[in-house]
Amino acid sequence: MITRRLFPSTLLAGSVAVALASTVLAANAQATELTVYTAVESDDLQKYAERFNAAHPDIEINWVRDSTGVITARLLAEKDNPQADVIWGLAATSLLVLEDEGMLERYAPAGVENLDPKFVDAAYRDGEDPAWVGMDAWVAAICYNTIEGERQGVPMPTSWEDLTKPEFEGHVIMPNPNSSGTGYLDVASWLQLWGEEQGWDYMDRLHDNIARYTHSGSAPCSLAATGETVVGVSFAFRGARLKSQGAPIEVVFPEEGLGWDMEASAMVAGTDKQEAAQTLLDWSISREANELYNEGYAVVAYPGVAQPIDNYPVDITERMIDADFKWAAVNRERVLAEWQRRYDGKTEQ
Amino acid sequence: MMAKTFTMSATKPSLESLIRLLALLAGVALLVVGLLFPLVAMLVKSLQDRAGDFIGLANFVQYFQTPALVNSIVNSLRVALMTTVVVVGLAFVCAYGITRTCMPGKRLFRMLAILPILAPSLLPAISLVYLFGNQGFLRDVLAGHSIYGPIGIVMGMSFWIFPHALMLLTTALTNSDARLYEAAEALGTPKWRTFLTITLPGVRYGLISCLFVVFTLAITDFGVPKIIGGQFSVLATDVYRQVVGQQNFQMGAVVSVILLLPAVLSFIVDRWIQRRQVAQLSARAVPWQPTPSPLRDWVFTLLCYAVAGAIVLVIGTAMYASLVQFWPYNLSITFVHYTFQGMADGGWGAWFNSLKLAFSVAVVGTLVIFFNAWLIEKSEGYRPLRQGLHFMAMLPMAVPGMVLGLAYIFFFNQAGNPFNWLYGTLMILVLNTLIHFYTVCHLTSVTALKQLDPEFEAVGASLKVPFWTTFCRVTLPVSLPAVLDISVYLFVNAMTTVSAVVFLYNSDTRLASVAVLHLDEAGYFASAAAMAVLIFLTSLVVKLLHTALTHVLLNNAQRWRMA
Numbered sequence: 001m002i003t004r005r006l007f008p009s010t011l012l013a014g015s016v017a018v019a020l021a022s023t024v025l026a027a028n029a030q031a032t033e034l035t036v037y038t039a040v041e042s043d044d045l046q047k048y049a050e051r052f053n054a055a056h057p058d059i060e061i062n063w064v065r066d067s068t069g070v071i072t073a074r075l076l077a078e079k080d081n082p083q084a085d086v087i088w089g090l091a092a093t094s095l096l097v098l099e100d101e102g103m104l105e106r107y108a109p110a111g112v113e114n115l116d117p118k119f120v121d122a123a124y125r126d127g128e129d130p131a132w133v134g135m136d137a138w139v140a141a142i143c144y145n146t147i148e149g150e151r152q153g154v155p156m157p158t159s160w161e162d163l164t165k166p167e168f169e170g171h172v173i174m175p176n177p178n179s180s181g182t183g184y185l186d187v188a189s190w191l192q193l194w195g196e197e198q199g200w201d202y203m204d205r206l207h208d209n210i211a212r213y214t215h216s217g218s219a220p221c222s223l224a225a226t227g228e229t230v231v232g233v234s235f236a237f238r239g240a241r242l243k244s245q246g247a248p249i250e251v252v253f254p255e256e257g258l259g260w261d262m263e264a265s266a267m268v269a270g271t272d273k274q275e276a277a278q279t280l281l282d283w284s285i286s287r288e289a290n291e292l293y294n295e296g297y298a299v300v301a302y303p304g305v306a307q308p309i310d311n312y313p314v315d316i317t318e319r320m321i322d323a324d325f326k327w328a329a330v331n332r333e334r335v336l337a338e339w340q341r342r343y344d345g346k347t348e349q
Numbered sequence: 350m351m352a353k354t355f356t357m358s359a360t361k362p363s364l365e366s367l368i369r370l371l372a373l374l375a376g377v378a379l380l381v382v383g384l385l386f387p388l389v390a391m392l393v394k395s396l397q398d399r400a401g402d403f404i405g406l407a408n409f410v411q412y413f414q415t416p417a418l419v420n421s422i423v424n425s426l427r428v429a430l431m432t433t434v435v436v437v438g439l440a441f442v443c444a445y446g447i448t449r450t451c452m453p454g455k456r457l458f459r460m461l462a463i464l465p466i467l468a469p470s471l472l473p474a475i476s477l478v479y480l481f482g483n484q485g486f487l488r489d490v491l492a493g494h495s496i497y498g499p500i501g502i503v504m505g506m507s508f509w510i511f512p513h514a515l516m517l518l519t520t521a522l523t524n525s526d527a528r529l530y531e532a533a534e535a536l537g538t539p540k541w542r543t544f545l546t547i548t549l550p551g552v553r554y555g556l557i558s559c560l561f562v563v564f565t566l567a568i569t570d571f572g573v574p575k576i577i578g579g580q581f582s583v584l585a586t587d588v589y590r591q592v593v594g595q596q597n598f599q600m601g602a603v604v605s606v607i608l609l610l611p612a613v614l615s616f617i618v619d620r621w622i623q624r625r626q627v628a629q630l631s632a633r634a635v636p637w638q639p640t641p642s643p644l645r646d647w648v649f650t651l652l653c654y655a656v657a658g659a660i661v662l663v664i665g666t667a668m669y670a671s672l673v674q675f676w677p678y679n680l681s682i683t684f685v686h687y688t689f690q691g692m693a694d695g696g697w698g699a700w701f702n703s704l705k706l707a708f709s710v711a712v713v714g715t716l717v718i719f720f721n722a723w724l725i726e727k728s729e730g731y732r733p734l735r736q737g738l739h740f741m742a743m744l745p746m747a748v749p750g751m752v753l754g755l756a757y758i759f760f761f762n763q764a765g766n767p768f769n770w771l772y773g774t775l776m777i778l779v780l781n782t783l784i785h786f787y788t789v790c791h792l793t794s795v796t797a798l799k800q801l802d803p804e805f806e807a808v809g810a811s812l813k814v815p816f817w818t819t820f821c822r823v824t825l826p827v828s829l830p831a832v833l834d835i836s837v838y839l840f841v842n843a844m845t846t847v848s849a850v851v852f853l854y855n856s857d858t859r860l861a862s863v864a865v866l867h868l869d870e871a872g873y874f875a876s877a878a879a880m881a882v883l884i885f886l887t888s889l890v891v892k893l894l895h896t897a898l899t900h901v902l903l904n905n906a907q908r909w910r911m912a
Contacts, residue, residue: 035856042692042867062856067870069593074852076596077755080764083773083855097596147678176580179594212497212579215589215870222872227484227677242872246675336595344417344582 031060032276037075039068040089040263041237044296051292052283059276067216068094068181079103085271086280091181092262095132096329104131105267109281119262119301132266133285136297139320140186140259141236142252143221145229154230160190160254163231164205172209173220174233178336178344181261182217182235187339188328189259193321200342207343225249237296240311251311257321365815369724373734376721380741382768383784387756388748394759395602408603418587422607425583428499429567432506436563439656440514446649448522451641453650461657464664466512467888469845470572471865472881473508475874476666477501477577484677497579505573508663510566514559521555527637557622561615568611569749571848576869584608588751605752612747620743664885671879686875689868696864696880703861704887706778707843714783714790715836722794723824727806746788750848753785758852773855785849786842790835797831830899837895841888
């Protein structure tokens with residue numbers, strides 16, 4: 001008897017909890033809602049939405065945030081039935097892939113002419129509306145743990161070439177280009193910097209010193225920050241952020257030149273919220289937005305906005321290589337297959 | 350006699366039998382839409398090129414011509430076999446200690462041994478780095494070997510798979526016939542011989558079944574190798590690299606299909622064994638009760654508590670990791686990592702979403718799965734339908750989470766799919782999680798239902814009570830302990846699962862388990878540990894509530910079981 005009474009009440013309690021939960025979530029559905037896919041570092045996302053809403057409180061941003069690879073894979077998998085309205089903050093090399101698939105809606109945001117032409121889809125120079133517009137530069141860098149370096153007798157590197165020296169053997173970690181956008185950025189920039197033959201030769205020598213390849217681009221720097229490794233090949237943003245959190249690391253900008261990719265924005269073709277999407281894109285290239293990007297990134301698309309920021313060199317723009325994103329996108333499959341053939345077949349003992 | 354009369358009356362076409370048919374069809378439809386169609390979509394993908402044109406087995410040919418990819422098959426088999434040996438070995442010793450000795454503190458040990466199930470698989474991976482990484486307390490134990498690779502994978506997987514094996518082997522070892530042991534003793538058979546000729550053969554089916562379950566769990570796991578595997582690639586991480594790193598869905602589908610093979614194979618072997626397993630315990634069997642034997646009891650206490658100690662150490666390390674300011678350079682204790690600054694819109698929101706998902710899956714899943722199992726077990730007629738439903742209920746065990754998640758995008762997000770609207774909602778997460786963990790719940794339901802006398806249904810029918818009334822008034826209340834077990838199992842797994850949902854969550858359905866992954870990727874190791882601990886504590890509270898509730902129920906409402 002007791003059970004008979006007990007059971008429905010347990011069930012009821014459960015469904016009430018679920019029902020309550022759904023009402024709470026449905027309550028704030030007033031403004032136009034935009035589904036925005038992004039790979040912007042999760043620690044900054046809230047700030048981006050707040051600043052945008054200060055100017056446009058009538059548009060609500062629903063973020064879907066994941067790493068560059070996962071977001072790109074999701075966008076491609078959803079191609080027949082896109083879920084996103086806008087992409088705000090994804091690698092230009094990924095956007096080139098999406099453009100190739102016809103997934104981006106060409107649109108020239110108000111004020112696009114103010115941006116550094118390097119940061120705008122090349123089609124714009126030929127008189128077309130750009131498929132994507134840039135935000136900031138994502139620069140390769142090395143994270144070096146000073147405490148572990150001293151303890152284990154590993155000097156601070158100053159160049160990419162240094163990493164192939166014998167004293168670095170087993171102390172270097174880098175992202176696997178087959179799973180990380182940062183990893184591919186490194187590989188593509190070495191190949192562009194030195195040409196294919198020398199580039200692969202460099203990676204052959206580097207491979208002998210690599211302790212392991214990680215899945216994510218932040219990981220090598222995070223691992224250097226906690227002393228798991230001495231040297232992590234990563235990107236400047238994460239290095240600078242970890243250093244300001246108190247990690248005993250130096251962010252090294254190798255002297256041969258810095259590979260980079262760009263974070264960029266675009267409208268997804270077929271969105272039924274064109275107007276709101278345009279408003280967001282307009283704002284995303286405004287001076288105000290670029291000042292926001294400058295809080296984390298030293299190089300931004302709007303000329304004259306960038307203020308030097310902590311842990312970045314002042315002359316960083318001059319040290320960035322003349323990156324060819326089109327080349328990187330077109331050759332991606334071939335380069336990754338070659339990388340896999342050379343370094344992935346070898347198992348760890 | 351009564352059952353037979355019932356059979357005849359039930360096969361007469363009636364409204365009730367029509368409703369029964371509809372219910373069965375609904376059960377079949379759920380698994381066809383939630384499992385079969387997505388898997389077919391995945392298979393089709395593996396036979397297409399990037400443009401979507403059919404190219405036969407060309408992708409597979411390319412796969413087997415790429416040494417880096419083929420290598421992963423060997424790697425996967427290697428770590429899965431090593432894990433199986435370690436886990437089944439330890440679990441057998443511990444299960445033997447629980448069932449066949451008089452070791453003290455059995456109840457405490459069982460509680461501690463179950464803890465790993467409550468934690469996401471990232472928790473052991475994070476702890477192992479703190480313990481055995483380059484800065485770890487126990488680094489020297491590995492004698493220069495790296496934790497990032499096969500050693501770490503085997504350790505991490507052993508941690509979370511151990512409770513599964515322990516439960517299976519404890520059940521297998523509980524059933525014993527004291528008469529055989531008495532006979533052996535009377536004949537003066539040495540202990541080791543008794544073990545080899547009575548104990549082992551008695552549990553052989555349970556043991557083999559356990560071997561395959563552990564092997565399947567190990568080969569399909571994604572969380573542990575992703576975090577601690579280094580560049581040691583296994584099939585599950587290859588799916589991730591193909592899809593996420595290279596956006597090569599076709600090759601991802603090929604690896605998924607290959608990953609399905611060992612899992613399906615072990616599933617078939619398991620089914621075959623189950624079928625051969627006839628009741629070994631006759632009604633005359635007398636349960637064997639261990640008698641105290643100080644030396645044996647202390648040896649097993651020591652062994653069992655060594656294992657429990659390792660489990661507590663791993664969980665304790667994760668808790669410590671979540672509280673340290675900046676490990677290993679600033680060891681002051683702080684709660685700041687529980688504010689989840691590394692998360693855009695607050696980690697606690699993700700935690701709340703997970704809670705919502707877990708509750709929904711627990712309530713909906715338990716009812717659906719138990720009701721379907723009841724339809725299969727306690728219905729007359731529609732035999733092909735019932736068998737088909739049973740077969741599909743057994744399949745999810747063999748499908749890795751990552752494969753299921755990907756298959757869901759391919760299927761549910763096709764333009765023109767009538768279920769399109771599900772995509773991006775909480776409901777698709779509920780459906781996905783329900784299907785992902787269907788098999789174990791189904792088996793638990795079937796076991797519980799088999800214990801019930803079929804005459805309940807017969808009496809119900811002869812009293813002209815419709816079957817759903819019998820189900821709600823008799824079957825469900827009587828099976829309440831099993832039903833609660835299922836709901837807790839679903840709740841805990843919905844809290845901890847990552848691999849399937851990483852492709853399916855949406856802006857307002859971000860989950861705590863995915864947050865652990867994101868925090869770890871962004872280098873917020875302490876916050877990742879904090880979120881993993883939060884998930885663990887949530888599951889622990891629910892598990893404790895469940896234990897208390899079951900205790901009350903067994904004492905008050907289930908007295909008949911004692912009789």
